Amino acid sequence: MKIETIKTINYNEGTPFTIEADTYDECLAKFFRLNEQLKYCNGNSYSLVYAEDKNAYKKWFSLENYINNGGDMW
Numbered sequence: 001m002k003i004e005t006i007k008t009i010n011y012n013e014g015t016p017f018t019i020e021a022d023t024y025d026e027c028l029a030k031f032f033r034l035n036e037q038l039k040y041c042n043g044n045s046y047s048l049v050y051a052e053d054k055n056a057y058k059k060w061f062s063l064e065n066y067i068n069n070g071g072d073m074w
Contacts, residue, residue: 003027004049005034011043028060029069036070 006014021027038044048054
């Protein structure tokens with residue numbers, strides 16, 4: 001499985017970036033962890049390209065998944 005993302009650096013137009021994993025849920029978890037690494041880096045982030053991936057991420061994102069994938073609660 002794979003999902004297409006865009007990596008934005010310093011608020012500039014991003015570059016395409018593909019996340020690959022064995023399952024769709026693993027792709028979404030990898031996407032979360034990549035974004036979590038940039039949590040305090042203003043202007044840097046990953047964004048999903050396709051609406052179906054964005055909707056799936058909204059459904060995937062929960063407190064349980066946040067905690068299980070290293071989310072910082074502070």
